[in-house]
Every structure is written in C-alpha cells, then in structure tokens.
Amino acid sequence: MSKENFTPLEHPIDVMPLMHKAFRAVTGRTEAQAAEATTVEDIAQLNEAFGFWVEQIRYHAAVEDELMTGPLKGDGPVRECVRDNEDEHAVLAGKAGELARFIAMGNSAGVKESVRAAAFTLEEEQHKELEDRFHEVEDALCKVLGDKKVTARTIRHIHSRVMRVRILELDHFENEEAFVCPLVRDEIDEAGQLYIVRRLLIDDSAKDPRWVIDWVHSELDEADQALLEDLEARFQAAVVQPA
Numbered sequence: 245m246s247k248e249n250f251t252p253l254e255h256p257i258d259v260m261p262l263m264h265k266a267f268r269a270v271t272g273r274t275e276a277q278a279a280e281a282t283t284v285e286d287i288a289q290l291n292e293a294f295g296f297w298v299e300q301i302r303y304h305a306a307v308e309d310e311l312m313t314g315p316l317k318g319d320g321p322v323r324e325c326v327r328d329n330e331d332e333h334a335v336l337a338g339k340a341g342e343l344a345r346f347i348a349m350g351n352s353a354g355v356k357e358s359v360r361a362a363a364f365t366l367e368e369e370q371h372k373e374l375e376d377r378f379h380e381v382e383d384a385l386c387k388v389l390g391d392k393k394v395t396a397r398t399i400r401h402i403h404s405r406v407m408r409v410r411i412l413e414l415d416h417f418e419n420e421e422a423f424v425c426p427l428v429r430d431e432i433d434e435a436g437q438l439y440i441v442r443r444l445l446i447d448d449s450a451k452d453p454r455w456v457i458d459w460v461h462s463e464l465d466e467a468d469q470a471l472l473e474d475l476e477a478r479f480q481a482a483v484v485q486p487a
Contacts (some may be wrong), residue, residue, distance in 0.1 A: 250476060252474045255439035257428040259475055263304070263444065264417040266463035270297050271410045278403040288404070299334060301413070303447060303456065311440045312428060336412055442479040 277290045445457040461469055
C-alpha cells in the first residue's frame with residue numbers, strides 16, 4: 245500500500261472491527277467444515293478448528309471484561325449496553341464451550357441430543373426419571389457406537405449448533421461496535437486505549453505472546469494488515485499504563 249494513501253486508525257479501539265473480521269473468517273470456515281463433514285477425520289479437524297475458535301473467544305472476552313467493560317460500568321441507561329456486553333461474553337463463551345464438548349462426543353453426539361430433546365418435551369414430573377434413563381442411554385451409546393463412522397444425524401446436529409453459536413457471536417460483535425466502542429472512544433484516552441489494544445493482541449502470559457496478533461494479521465487483507473501493523477508500532481512505542 246502506498247504511504248500517500250495510508251490513513252492510520254484515529255482511535256486505537258477502532259482495531260476492534262478488524263479483530264471481529266478475523267473472528268468472522270474463522271467462524272465462517274468452521275461452519276463450512278461442519279456442513280461438509282462426512283468422515284471421522286473431518287470431525288477431528290472440525291474439533292481442532294472449533295477449539296481454536298473457543299480459545300480466541302475466551303481470551304478476547306476476558307481482556308475486554310477486565311480492561312474495557314469493567315472500567316466503563318456505571319449508572320444510567322447508556323451503561324446497560326456495557327453490562328449487556330459482559331453478559332454476552334459469558335453466554336458466548338459458555339455456548340462455545342458446550343459445542344466444543346459436543347463435537348468431541350463424535351458419532352454419538354446427534355443421537356444423544358435427540359434423546360435429550362425428547363426428555364424435555366415430557367411432563368415435568370417425568371423429567372427426573374427420564375433424565376436418569378437418559379444418562380444410561382448416553383453410557384450405552386458411548387460403548388456401542390464408538391467413532392467408526394459419522395452419520396448424517398451427527399452432522400446435522402453439529403452444524404445446527406455451530407450456526408447458533410456463530411449467530412450469537414455476530415450479534416455480539418454488532419452490539420459491541422455500535423454501543424461499547426463509542427463509549428471507549430469518548431471516555432478512555434489514547435494511552436488507555438493503546439494499553440487495552442496491546443493486551444487484546446499480545447498475550448504476555450502465553451508461550452507465544454504473539455499468537456493473537458499473528459492470527460488476526462493472517463486473516464486480513466493488505467490494507468487492514470497495514471492498519472494493524474501501524475497500530476502495533478504505536479502501542480509498542482508507547483509507555484502504556486491502564487487508564
């Protein structure tokens with residue numbers, strides 16, 4: 245990209261849509277994998293891809309809750325979006341974790357979900373007894389089915405769950421960009437924003453601290469990569485402390 249045509253991000257927090265773009269690329273590929281899976285090997289690859297998705301979401305949400313939504317909490321209707329944002333993080337991470345465990349069940353996953361769905365269509369007084377029977381069925385399925393083949397039922401159930409988590413993630417990103425990021429621009433100065441962004445992109449506790457920023461960079465086009473590189477130079481050059 246020509247330097248003459250380059251315009252850096254005005255506010256460091258404006259990197260958030262770039263990060264969300266990287267997430268959408270991952271979730272789009274993961275959903276496609278779920279839709280096209282036909283073998284045990286496909287499910288294993290899907291499980292690995294989804295595990296990376298979950299890892300990214302959990303890290304991203306934890307840093308945001310600590311450094312972004314936490315300091316912005318307060319009174320008044322405008323702050324409801326901040327509290328909602330934090331709640332959405334918990335729901336999204338929880339659903340993603342549930343799906344990762346579901347995918348790991350392998351071939352028995354679809355059948356188990358059908359049994360559970362049937363359980364909760366019955367009268368309430370029957371639920372406890374049926375739940376006990378449900379666990380017995382689960383144990384039997386694990387022993388009998390194994391993972392020697394992948395059924396159409398398994399693929400349908402996994403794909404539908406991936407789609408639900410993806411929709412939840414997309415809705416969350418829209419809310420965050422529309423309501424939370426503007427508050428960050430207005431109420432946290434540039435040094436504070438640089439600190440937040442560095443923590444979002446550089447994981448100092450990890451064996452490879454650059455695992456997040458390198459992943460985001462790999463998912464962006466050349467123009468967005470230039471924005472990210474410029475922002476990294478800014479936060480690496482600054483002596484940043486929490487706002």
